[in-house]
Amino acid sequence: MEFINIIEELKARKLLKQVTNESKLLDAQKNSKSIYCGFDPTADSLHVGHLIQILNLKRFAKYGFKPLAIVGGATAMIGDPSFKSQERKLLDLDTVKVNIKGISTQLDKLIPEIKVLDNADWINKLSLIDFLRDIGKHFNLAYLLSKENISSRIDKGLSITEFCYTMIQGYDFSHLYNNYDCYVQIGGSDQWGNITSGIDYISSIIGSVNSKACGLTINLLLKKDGIKFGKTESGTIWLDKTKTSEYEFYQFFLNQDDEDCEILLNFLTMIDVKEIETLMSEHKKEPYNRIAQKRLAEEITKFVHGQEGYDKALKISNALFSGNLDKLNKDYLLSLFKTFDIIKVENDLNILDFLISGSIISSKREGRELLKDKAISINFLNNLDENLIIDSKFATIENYILVKKGKKKYFVLEINK
Structure with a gap:
């Protein structure tokens, strides 16, 4: 079988930022060693910002790594200070456990060959004296203060708790190196200081000549406007479909700018680089067909939510575009409803008052004209009398009522029972 250099693959995709030792990385690849990445359990779900590292672990697995x-149950109790303007809010143990369970389930699903570990399993066994004698003595104070992820916080305030974070992460790498044949650590560009701390710690114990540990960082994914990918006005795009529906997830990628598509396809999919080049060439010929966006949204939605989730998102999208929401089943409609800003209205309102309360019309006069023209429909019915009373019986799905104004403008109202 032909050996394909993982470094060349990363460079071709413009992923690689820094690598400590290319020859050690290639040796690890040839010998099918393990590679690891850390995930902070600050929530019970991962989000689109984590997709880069998730896809990279999957990519490395494809190239022979394990x-x-x-999922840092121990380090989450401290918080990584790297390039943060202030100390993170510390989480309680019960919250961390819930978050670890949610994230571990997601990673197992997305990368079936992965092994997910909780560093609390070994960190929590250390006493303070153990930490100071066995770990702390290997880190020189001047060495730590020279690291940008630490020095950048000195003037703004850095607690001893946060200061110890890089040492604990270094010990994590050593534990995996000794117990899981893990020779490589990968992370975002903000993790360079923590990664090199681990490599230097391993070298200080077994000697730099004997150490096979290495690390690399991945370029930050920035959109054309310089904003970090994943930051949206509407809030976080989660991988958990109960937090972000399959439809909303699909639409997020479908609505990416033309200029961002190529880097997103390289960073967040497993599509071959040559195929991406061909795809972008076709896209530029007819950008209005949004070929790149459709492929991007399809690939990532299938990866996160499977074929079923993609089919659901596509069916809802097509129904919205055509204005035929009545073709959707209740499950699909409910999923769609939760992507709207839901307006609460009182029960037993005259239809005109109901429409005014929902900010659908500005006056009763406007309402009467729309009703006369059958330009208002409630739950797909448009033969409506202006004296109609809207009550809870109209809420066919939970407490929600779907209102359509004109051809394609939809509103979701919730009846207060």
């Missing part, structure tokens, strides 16, 4: 993930 992927590991640490």
Whole structure:
């Protein structure tokens, strides 16, 4: 079988930011060693910002590595200070456990070959004296203060708790190196200081000549406007479909700018680089057909939500575009409803008052004209009398009522029972 250089693959996709030792990385690849990435359990679901590292672990697995993930039950109790303007809010143990369970389930699903570990399993066994004698003595104070992820916080305030974070992450790498044959750590560009701390810690114990540990960082994914990918006005785009529906997830990628599509396809999909080049060439010929966006949205939605989730998102999207929401079943409609800003209205309102309360019309006069022209429909019915009383019986799905104004403008109202 032909050996395909993982470094060349990363460079071709413009993923690679820094690597400590290319020859050690290639040796690890040739010998099918483990590679790990850490995930902070700050929520019970991962979000689109995590997709870069998730896809990279999957990519490394394709190239012969054994992927590991640490969901940091111990380090989450401290918080990584790297390039943060202020100390993170500390989480309680019960919240961390819930978050770890949610994230571990997601990683197992997305990367079936992965092994997910919780660093609390070994960190929590250390006493303070153990930490100071066995770990702390290997880190020189001047060495730590020279690291940008630490020095950048000194003037703004850095607690001893946060200061110790990089040492604990270094110990994580050592534990995986000794117990899981893990020779490589990967992270975002903000993790360079923590990654090199681990490599230097391993070298200080077994000697730099004997150490096979190495690390690399991945370029930050920035959109054309310089904003970090994943930051949206509407809030976080989660991988959990109960937090962000399959439709909303699909639409997020479908609505990406033309200029961002190529880098997103390279960073967030497993599509071959040559195929991406061909795809972008076709896209530029007819950009109005949004070929790149459709392929991007399809690939990532299938990866996160499977074929079923993609089919659901596509069916809802097509129904919205055509104005035929009545073709959707209740499950699909409910999923769609939750993507709207839902307006609460009182029960037993005259239809005109109901429409005014929902900010659908500005006056009763406007309402009467729309009703006369059958330009208002409630739950797909448009033969409506202006004396109609809207009550809870109209709420066919939970407490929601779907109102359509004109050809394609939809509103979701919730009846207060």
